[in-house]
Amino acid sequence: MKRQRNFVALVSTIVLLCCGALLLNQKVSAAGEGKITGNVKFEGAPPHMRGIDMSKDPWCVKANADHPQHLENVVVATNGGLENVVLYIDGWSGDATVEKTVPVFDQKNCMYTPHILGLDVNQTFKVTTSDQTAHNIHPLPNPMINVGWNQSQPPGAPPIEKSWKNPEVIPVQCNIHPWMHGYFVVVKGPVAVTDDSGNYTIENVPPGTYTVKAWHEPDTTQTAKVTVSAGGSATANFSFNK
Amino acid sequence: MRTRLHKWFLLLGAAAFFALPLTSRAQLTTEDIASRDNMESHVAGYTGHVQDAAYDYRRYCVGCHGDMGDANGEVAQWLLPPMWPKPRNFQLGVFKCRSTPTGTLPTDDDLFNAITRGFDRSAMPIWNQFTKYQRANLVAYVKHFSPRFVTEKPGTPISIPPEPEVTPERIKAGREVFARVQCWKCHGVQGMANGPSASTLQDDLGFPIAAFNFTDGTRPKCGDTDEDIYRIFMTGLDGTPMPSFADNIKPDEAWDLVFYLRTFMQQPSKAKEIAKTLNLKPVSANP
Numbered sequence: 001m002k003r004q005r006n007f008v009a010l011v012s013t014i015v016l017l018c019c020g021a022l023l024l025n026q027k028v029s030a031a032g033e034g035k036i037t038g039n040v041k042f043e044g045a046p047p048h049m050r051g052i053d054m055s056k057d058p059w060c061v062k063a064n065a066d067h068p069q070h071l072e073n074v075v076v077a078t079n080g081g082l083e084n085v086v087l088y089i090d091g092w093s094g095d096a097t098v099e100k101t102v103p104v105f106d107q108k109n110c111m112y113t114p115h116i117l118g119l120d121v122n123q124t125f126k127v128t129t130s131d132q133t134a135h136n137i138h139p140l141p142n143p144m145i146n147v148g149w150n151q152s153q154p155p156g157a158p159p160i161e162k163s164w165k166n167p168e169v170i171p172v173q174c175n176i177h178p179w180m181h182g183y184f185v186v187v188k189g190p191v192a193v194t195d196d197s198g199n200y201t202i203e204n205v206p207p208g209t210y211t212v213k214a215w216h217e218p219d220t221t222q223t224a225k226v227t228v229s230a231g232g233s234a235t236a237n238f239s240f241n242k
Numbered sequence: 243m244r245t246r247l248h249k250w251f252l253l254l255g256a257a258a259f260f261a262l263p264l265t266s267r268a269q270l271t272t273e274d275i276a277s278r279d280n281m282e283s284h285v286a287g288y289t290g291h292v293q294d295a296a297y298d299y300r301r302y303c304v305g306c307h308g309d310m311g312d313a314n315g316e317v318a319q320w321l322l323p324p325m326w327p328k329p330r331n332f333q334l335g336v337f338k339c340r341s342t343p344t345g346t347l348p349t350d351d352d353l354f355n356a357i358t359r360g361f362d363r364s365a366m367p368i369w370n371q372f373t374k375y376q377r378a379n380l381v382a383y384v385k386h387f388s389p390r391f392v393t394e395k396p397g398t399p400i401s402i403p404p405e406p407e408v409t410p411e412r413i414k415a416g417r418e419v420f421a422r423v424q425c426w427k428c429h430g431v432q433g434m435a436n437g438p439s440a441s442t443l444q445d446d447l448g449f450p451i452a453a454f455n456f457t458d459g460t461r462p463k464c465g466d467t468d469e470d471i472y473r474i475f476m477t478g479l480d481g482t483p484m485p486s487f488a489d490n491i492k493p494d495e496a497w498d499l500v501f502y503l504r505t506f507m508q509q510p511s512k513a514k515e516i517a518k519t520l521n522l523k524p525v526s527a528n529p
Contacts, residue, residue: 148345148480150345
């Protein structure tokens with residue numbers, strides 16, 4: 001009997017929450033937000049990515065015994081898709097992104113997962129560690145643009161919550177494991193990073209004509225013009241050769 | 243003749259190479275810096291003024307820190323890390339010795355103490371022969387190079403509980419903390435700056451930097467009292483690989499760790515005396 005009542009309570013909570021979500025969603029589509037999607041390809045033969053020597057830290061070697069890690073400067077999928085390309089809108093003047101997620105930058109098997117985190121200015125993100133070896137997380141912004149910091153994350157360390165005030169490509173490194181290298185790419189407005197097939201989707205883009213920028217490390221940028229219709233989806237594909 | 247020319251080219255090349263990372267980040271103009279001429283410091287019961295330090299700065303600091311505060315003084319090119327760290331670039335507003343959390347500005351007191359103390363294992367002299375007024379004015383002068391001191395407030399100094407009595411138990415507990423948070427990765431299991439990651443350490447400007455060797459009799463750059471050492475690992479030395487451990491070491495444990503670090507150091511201390519009776523083994527580098 002009691003269990004039944006609990007069940008009813010649970011179901012009605014879920015229904016209520018769903019209604020709430022629908023309502024919120026409606027607000028979003030009422031503004032007519034669309035999206036920009038596409039694919040980024042790598043042209044020609046992908047460069048060889050050197051394997052990483054982790055012998056400084058036996059724990060890291062053991063953690064990657066089954067799947068040795070390689071540098072991640074250029075990661076190309078078998079279908080030619082280019083991973084880790086950051087896509088954003090040039091000269092964004094709209095409001096802050098409607099729904100802000102809190103993306104996670106994890107230290108896993110002595111690598112950064114993801115390798116690149118795309119962020120809106122002032123968007124909160126979390127740095128976590130899944131490893132049983134100590135890291136120090138040390139972003140290196142230009143001090144004239146953003147303020148850097150350097151924090152230790154030994155095994156079991158609590159997550160660190162941070163954000164960046166200004167747009168900048170910020171390299172991040174671990175001094176304990178010098179091969180660990182990634183980026184926080186901070187832009188104004190919505191941002192996406194290509195997945196392991198080179199695909200991306202920039203959500204929450206109001207109708208209008210935009211210049212989409214595609215950035216690939218260390219410093220190559222391409223642009224494309226797209227027009228997003230109310231609630232529609234525009235496509236912009238890119239191709240890089242380095 | 244040929245070889246002499248050759249030498250000059252090498253020398254010039256090296257100077258240009260070492261100056262590059264510093265110049266590439268120094269972007270401020272004389273006007274921009276002058277716009278902060280009204281910067282003050284409040285330290286030692288005195289208000290320091292930029293103008294009042296102009297003479298001392300030009301006479302005593304310019305050679306290394308440069309007249310733009312960008313660490314491009316004429317001596318700077320001859321300072322080769324890791325033996326001789328580069329002078330601080332004041333335009334960047336990033337400082338090693340802080341009582342404030344990592345990523346925040348130091349207090350006026352922190353800068354005052356750094357100037358008074360000088361930096362062991364570097365060319366930065368001790369300036370305790372200056373009056374406290376001179377030093378307070380120099381603090382204002384150092385601050386006026388960086389726009390950060392206008393747009394941001396200094397961080398809130400970390401709170402340090404009173405130092406407990408050192409006991410054998412605390413020293414042993416400190417050894418556990420040293421092992422758990424893995425200070426040894428850089429500093430080595432015996433504190434000799436020879437941990438597995440020591441050889442590849444670089445500072446934020448890309449210069450090689452050595453971890454602190456606790457055993458060689460030199461002093462920590464940011465002070466050598468027990469409180470100073472506590473502060474060093476709870477705030478980190480910004481601009482270097484030395485991180486902050488504030489999120490991962492509790493205040494009581496931090497004192498234990500200070501006592502354990504003391505056992506490595508040559509300077510006499512009660513912890514060192516007690517440790518003689520404990521026969522502690524170095525922590526394991528393969529936990």
